[in-house]
Amino acid sequence: MQPLIAVVGAGIGGLTAALAFALHGGQVEIFEQSRVLQEVGAGLQLSPNATGLLDSLGLTGRLAESWHEPERLALVSGTTLRPLAHIPVGQAARQRWSFPYAVIHRAALQRILAEAVESQAGCRLHLDTAMAADTEDRLLARFADFLGREPDLVIRADGVWSQQRDRITGAEPARFTGHIAWRAIVEASDLPFVNASDDVNAFLGPNTHFVTYPLGSAHGINAVAITQGVLDKPEWDAAGDPAELTGHFGGWNGGVVEALGRLDWRFWPLFEARNQIWHAGKRIVLLGDAAHAMTPFAAQGAAMAIEDAIELADSFRRCGGDPVATISAYEAVRRPRVAKVRKRGDFNRFAYHATGPVRLARDLVLRHRSPQALAGDLDWLYGYRAGAERKEPA
Numbered sequence: 001m002q003p004l005i006a007v008v009g010a011g012i013g014g015l016t017a018a019l020a021f022a023l024h025g026g027q028v029e030i031f032e033q034s035r036v037l038q039e040v041g042a043g044l045q046l047s048p049n050a051t052g053l054l055d056s057l058g059l060t061g062r063l064a065e066s067w068h069e070p071e072r073l074a075l076v077s078g079t080t081l082r083p084l085a086h087i088p089v090g091q092a093a094r095q096r097w098s099f100p101y102a103v104i105h106r107a108a109l110q111r112i113l114a115e116a117v118e119s120q121a122g123c124r125l126h127l128d129t130a131m132a133a134d135t136e137d138r139l140l141a142r143f144a145d146f147l148g149r150e151p152d153l154v155i156r157a158d159g160v161w162s163q164q165r166d167r168i169t170g171a172e173p174a175r176f177t178g179h180i181a182w183r184a185i186v187e188a189s190d191l192p193f194v195n196a197s198d199d200v201n202a203f204l205g206p207n208t209h210f211v212t213y214p215l216g217s218a219h220g221i222n223a224v225a226i227t228q229g230v231l232d233k234p235e236w237d238a239a240g241d242p243a244e245l246t247g248h249f250g251g252w253n254g255g256v257v258e259a260l261g262r263l264d265w266r267f268w269p270l271f272e273a274r275n276q277i278w279h280a281g282k283r284i285v286l287l288g289d290a291a292h293a294m295t296p297f298a299a300q301g302a303a304m305a306i307e308d309a310i311e312l313a314d315s316f317r318r319c320g321g322d323p324v325a326t327i328s329a330y331e332a333v334r335r336p337r338v339a340k341v342r343k344r345g346d347f348n349r350f351a352y353h354a355t356g357p358v359r360l361a362r363d364l365v366l367r368h369r370s371p372q373a374l375a376g377d378l379d380w381l382y383g384y385r386a387g388a389e390r391k392e393p394a
Helices: 010-022 048-056 059-062 090-097 106-118 136-147 163-167 242-246 253-261 302-320 324-351 355-369 373-374
Strands: 004-006 027-031 043-046 072-076 083-088 102-105 125-126 155-156 175-186 199-203 206-215 220-226 238-240 266-271 284-286
Touching: 004 010, 004 136, 010 027, 010 106, 010 125, 043 090, 043 106, 043 302, 048 090, 048 302, 059 106, 072 175, 083 090, 083 373, 090 238, 102 106, 106 125, 106 220, 136 155, 163 253, 163 284, 238 242, 242 253, 284 324, 302 324
Parallel strands: 004 027, 004 155, 027 125, 072 199, 155 284
Antiparallel strands: 043 102, 072 083, 175 220, 175 266, 199 206, 206 220, 238 266
């Protein structure tokens, strides 16, 4: 009998998992509580560890029509606007890590994944359908009522706000990190201080940083500022006050502050899940932000969900469809990988927001690192291939 996989959540991680399991021969049922697929946010960065996996799913041709491949990841002083360092990507990324470094609108990536899933005979997408319960047995019974039999594996890919994470697994709810992401989609002319709008630019300043990059076929520039903040607004993706934002840019170049003060911002409190529990019972497993939501300081949120999806599908194949063995194998590989990426993000947060003598030392070190040396520091991250080079079980 064909294995039956239930995926809860039709975001990037859930759709990638659905496609990966379908390509391995599974029957996949995807459940999304929203009435329409609508990815929140704006842009995201897809480093080679993610684009290589999307390529393995046969998506590169369609994605290349929507994404943009920048030539550089540039680090710039937010106080002087002087370049500090850069990492070559563009063709250099393809040569060094075999696959491109790309930027894309989230909605475009989700649309392409959804189209690929819908083209698979073994996949069905159920919109406006919530699947939740307070125990594994009750959740499996709900699926059985809907599908005619219990799924062999249930994948919760329902994001940082997953109700099942704490309800069924007993893991702690996501917690506020003390940081706010301010997001806007703008025109290049709105940011006159950005010299190379086709690149990924990270402006580093005291207690905050600001990132820009183009959105490919979606047009416009994705602008994101990460500041410290308090959780005094219950809304997710609320309208942001430009005056409140620029209040966090003390000591920054005046031209930057003036430009940012004229833009329309969305206010996103950042939450993370540092869970020790990624599964429940024998057949429920968490994936992506539901398992390990992290702050965007390493720009790896989407990439980690994509890696999870590929690794989980590959573990299921290698373990002969045994759910307990699958979950054990998946966690054994993904936990150390996610922990290492999270550690890199924590380091970036410290370095990007440095003040005083630490900031001066950081700038000095960056100016003396060659682009090739900085790229080499990322080989472990960008050169990684989930699901690859795993020995078959004896």
